[in-house]
Amino acid sequence: MPTYEYACSNCGERFEKMMTISERQRQGAPRCPKCKSKKVEQVPAAFQAVTAKKT
Numbered sequence: 001m002p003t004y005e006y007a008c009s010n011c012g013e014r015f016e017k018m019m020t021i022s023e024r025q026r027q028g029a030p031r032c033p034k035c036k037s038k039k040v041e042q043v044p045a046a047f048q049a050v051t052a053k054k055t
């Protein structure tokens with residue numbers, strides 16, 4: 001299952017969401033877990049590869 005990384009443009013929170021491709025197409029972008037804003041942007045895969053690390 002692919003992991004998608006999102007950045008909230010409201011509070012700057014970065015979070016990852018694991019979901020299938022069909023789930024993502026059905027649900028669209030998730031809400032920010034911190035401020036509940038829907039103004040989240042998906043972090044591009046290339047950028048994600050650079051910053052990906054175990055938390």
Ligand SMILES: [Zn+2]
Nearest residue numbers: 008011032035
């Ligand atoms: Zn937020």
